[in-house]
Amino acid sequence: MTLWSRVLGSGGPRVEREGPGGENRATPGVRVEVQRLNKFFGAHHVLRDLDLTVDPGETFVIFGPSGCGKSVLLKHITGLLSPDSGRILVDGEDLGAGDGHRRFRLAMVFQSSALFNSLSVGENVGLWLKEHRICRQEEIARIVAEKLDLVGLAGKEATMPSELSGGMKKRVSIARALAVSPNLMLYDEPTAGLDPVLTEQIGHVIADLKRLKITSLVVTHDLNLGFAVADRLGMIHEGRLIETGTPAGIRATTNPVLKAFLSTQMKVLEGGA
């Protein structure tokens, strides 16, 4: 039994899918291809011919200054926004085409955690399972306990979101996302508004989840987190992905815009320390 099926398989049907090339893949992750994506908000051109490829099972970190279009890109991948031009393919499936029915499972961890305040932690985590009638109540309770344990919150089912700290809310949000048994996991500023200790905790959770081989896209402006969890990183500047590479490659960049951004971030971090 693989780690994936042991930890996540109980949340829904086993994922053993065929890749675009016809090969059978055991990894739950999907390939994400963003092709020449453009988005305007009024006269503001937010995304400009953005191209990006994320391999199955890869953790890809997108960083860049505020307002550069990072979160807008994630909202396009979730389908919350529609592009003005360009397309997004997930395992070869065009998200803009067809009847909206997806052959893959997607989950997102929101910047604000977006927990439902009227529901307990357990109900939040089990919401997708309950609403889609994936399994019976006892099974849902078992899966919820499993996911909460995975993010270090075992036994917190009955707690209400208002009783949780910011870091705990983020972890519940991650557990809720994991309950979907996702093939693609999106994190929107997962450490925004958290102190360094909680930021480190969330970083550990995301890094720990890499073993599940879910394709993950992490949007952040926290470079420490980015370098800690990424297989590859990419910087968005003025709506374009200007550079991608491994953490070592990004550190050794010669791109002047990226270098300037990195040195500013390092100064901020040193100043903070």
Added chain:
Amino acid sequence: MNAIRERLERFFRGVGEGAGLFLEALYWCKAAPRNLDKIVAHLLQFGNATLPIASLMALFIGGVLALQTGSRLADFGLEGNIGGIVGLSMVKELGPVMTSLLVAGRVGSAVAAEIGAMNVYEEIDALKTLDINPVRYLVMPRLLASVIAVPALCMYVNVIGLVGAAIVSAVNPQIGVSPRLFRLNFQEVVKFGDILDSLIKSVVFGTAVALACCHVGLRTTGGPEEIGRAVTRAVVLSFMLIFVLNYVITRSLM
């Protein structure tokens, strides 16, 4: 000129969106049986929020109606007709209108604030990424609860209002109509059709209040201050809808 055109465009867009929301909520009523827990929870919320105030409101409205009408009728020796006159006013107009206004103020405002906050804090986006339709999950249970609760509350308000009127008619020396005479006159004047009119009005008002408040909540964007504005907008819109629809229904039921 441009401002007028923009306002008109906004008005018609709002009407279109409201109609779309109504049709979508109607479509999702097919999922009502497996959302019974949510519908019952909202029904209880309606009852908890409105029953005590509705009782007090109805008792005093009935009493004031009897006081105002009874004393004038007594001047002409017609006080024996008070049961029918107060009954008709209560059942055909005041019952459904006052109940709906109360529901809009007490429950509708809370619905707009709750859904508005969910929108502002990305909870509606979270629902969508979990592939849960927000209209099915949030609007349909509230709509059905409102459609059930408002007519029930309206009948309750009618009864309490009549009790208040009967008490005042009996104890006020200027009127001096016994509860038995009050009841007999009420039964003589108020027909089953009048009660049906009351029910029809309250069903329509309940639908309008739920839809208006959910619609405003779902359209709320921005920050926390927008939630406050949304609540005001939802209550004002509900009131306007109740007054306009009241005229339309009254005219068409005549």
